[in-house]
Amino acid sequence: MVTEIRVEKVETSKINTVNFEHLPFGKIFTDHMFECDFVNGEWQQPVIKPYGPLQLDPSARVFHYGQAVFEGMKAYKDDNDNILLFRPHENYLRINISSKRLAIPEFPEDYFFEGLKTLLHLEKDWIKKGRGNSLYIRPFAIASEGAISASPAENYKFMIICSPAQSYYEEEVRVLFSEKYSRSADGGVGFAKAAGNYGAQFYPTSLAQKQGFQQIIWTDASTHEYLEEAGTMNIFFRIGDTLITAPSNDRILDGVTRKCVIQLAEDNNMEVEIRRVRVAEIKEAAKNGTLQEIFGSGTAAVINPIAGFGHGGETFELPKLENSYASFFKEKLMDIQYNTGVDDIHGWCYKV
Template sequence: MNTSDIQITPIQQSKINSVDFNNLAFGAVFSDYMFECDFKDGSWQKPKIKPYGPISLDPSARVFHYGQAVFEGMKAYKDDNDDIFLFRPDENFKRINKSAERLAIPAFPEDYFFNGLTQLLKLEKDWIKKGLGNSLYIRPFVIATQPAISASPANEYKFMIILSPAQAYYSGEVKVIFSEKYSRSADGGVGFAKAAGNYAAQFYPTKLANEKGYQQIIWTDASTHNYLEEAGTMNIFFRVGDTLITAPNNDRILDGVTRKSVIQIAKDNNIDVEVRRVSVAEIKEAARKGALKEIFGSGTATVINPIVAFSHGGEDFDLPKQEKSYASFFKEKLTSIQYNISEDPYGWRFKI
């Protein structure tokens, strides 16, 4: 499929001039167009790009009753020459289909995805603002639309891409709780998938943490709660001494694009990296001895998010401020590639 195969319905008038790009709440403002493609009769139909707006679904659409929904998160960046770039979009494409497979949703074709996204971003190029920290957040997602409430996979789906302008994501000083009771996911489950229900299940325990003054939870393994895994919408890294430690991927942990990029950059800059199980006891002991230098999360929205303190078992631990932190080093390396400021030795940039 090429871009000429996409049916485009033009907008009557852009709403871009009504948007205050200096005061954007993350994920609350959306661009003029959206991409849409339906699956029915055993195949994906002709894709469409049309004005952003409500969609009509039957109340019995299976997404409402059985949660067949997966999504992705990506960003588009603009450099000083007005060129537009994506960051490792092949990884997002592979992951949404991996997520879809786990929820018995048909795979979306690669040419539909990339040609549709390319055409959409070209139409919306004015929504991508220049300047470090500015970006256009991209949300591809798939939902089950078949009107039937029998408990089985749907035979009709809708694949969509919506766009939201974003500024630098900063949530202030982040304090976390190491989970002792609730679990994000379990062995054999859907933790590795970006399934909508994964995030809904986090909201209640995170609300409890918020009420105690903590912004996030670092989830522990469901079996013993002895091993640290990931935090909220982020993968998690620990710096003990000068060694960077992160939990290995498994069927409970999301295979983060930023995570794997951090690991690669660390290795190429002679930073020792250990991808292994990380115990709560080990991190608490390192904190007591002063060996725990940093904890930070990684993800598409935040890039790198430093954590300043954690709590577990009634004990609170503050982390020392680092003059030359790993968190700031990785954030600078990643954003320099994303915004076409530096060379890209990895081939991670994808030009639109």
Template sequence: MKNLTSMLDIQKADTSKIDQVDFNNLVFGQVFTDHMFECDYKNGSWQTPVIKPYGNLSMPPSARVFHYGQAVFEGMKAYKDQDDQIWLFRPEENFNRINKSSERLAIPEFPKEYFFEGLETLLKMDSAWIQKGFGNSLYIRPFVMATEAGVSASPAGEYKFMIICSPAQAYYSGEVRVKFSEKFSRAADGGVGYAKAAGNYGAQFYPTNLAKEEGFQQIVWTDASTHEYLEEAGTMNVFFRIGDKLVTAPTSDRILDGVTRKSVITLAEDHHIDVEVRRVSVQEILDAAKSGELKEMFGSGTATVINPILGFGFKGEKYELPKIEDSYAKFFKDTLMKIQYNEAEDKFGWRHQVK
């Protein structure tokens, strides 16, 4: 890979904020490290990347991101092992996906060498923010948005690519019960569901709030055409264990190609767990729950890794799942995290060391 360190404009913070942070009581995504990565696109090309102190941006109110929603993002994590080595987990997947998302929103592709050189330099500069210990990590948020001034309905000619980082503890969202959506959909055929477009997430908040009023924490979205097939759980991909078989919906232009999701599928196959990637109907899960064949449901994603789902609701009925000691959810979470923290063999080559 071409080394661009000499091309990075590095502006170090005068002092660090790290001694003001209580790492034992972090609220996810609310504390940010000393530095951030920034690169502007104008005149048809990406400019010199900059790493500078974390701080506010100055943008015109007519910046197109505010009017036409040209914004996509990614979620990644950095981990520190007991020898103070820094690791990323399948970062090329995130890089490829942010460019895939950008393409769908007519945003220019970001150069691979800029992304990795900028990200790794940023992580080394703020390495003290990556706390050791199983469950501790640094959440990484790359994103790109349209910054050109103007309110005409057309793609922007200027953009800003950024990376900001936030220290995180083991993510625990409490007991999670979900509602199967009867009316609302996350995405439709031909839409932007497969992209990590900012608007996808903003559109989820209202129906999720309605579900919370009924005592649920998340929604499992159903297909836009018939509402007969289950697709994603909130901001996570979702898995169902029917008997000893693991089932999950296929990716499509409606469903995000989750990095954790594809890792779970690979691990399942490697450990001879029967896994099927196919459409999953609401009726199939209702029948499995009533017969006792539905053993588990869990979501997968970067922030949570694996999030067990304890029950679900549909059309006014509520269903509880059994509590299983040797659950698939626990197995996948433990296995993935040991790989991420360099505590287990990485036979798939998923770890990426920041040197």
């Protein structure tokens, strides 16, 4: 049984100061946060307390050696005011997989789910009804011990913060296929949601943005011949009526939404190929007219269509389809996430 969670409530909520019609993604946070410390080889009593700054020693190892992992989840509210999560056990398993790779102690399952449920019930008014509205949930773990010797920390913090959200991408997205920079390499931490994976992407992504692209689709570090994933999304390609995506491995994040898309495709008798995808194959398909779609999948964006791509000085625009696979999967996923009367045959919805 979970250690009792101590709850310290705010005196006055700030919810009435928030314009829920115009929410910048990830910049507004709810009233409370979950915090649990790892000290003397054990996770201590969790606490939910008012959202606010942390006090960390300047020598905290997270700043110097990058021991930091995180997850991305969403809570939804259906028309009956039920709070719903989408496959949260996958996020719980993955943050511990990430933690293990970075030598961070794994977080207990009962602490995670009791903390999450208690926090979400406390913040229920921040979860707005309506398709596209959600509460973005960010669990994370950091090395908090003050010491600058190059070894794993002895003390850690596990936290959960929440941010009200609307649709992630509003504009059309164009991507650049990477020719020089790499996201990760064999034997590295690409499969983990390690903070450093994202920090290392910002510079090459900024170069791509100067060329008019919003994101990069990363290629393999060895040859740059194979397409893998984008900065915040797993990637799918549709050639003819076949859906193709790269296999998960130690370079590619095993995305929860990615797994759902593959399952939904199989449920609907769509042809799916999980295999390595050559840059040359996609460019050739774009040239001969068989490339129908590229879209990304992820918690924040759900499904995001790609309008065009660039590589080797060439740019390609994708056709605008009336009945795209991207829109089909997005509708199917959102029907389940918002509990809009569809049969959740796989049990993906989790009622809080």
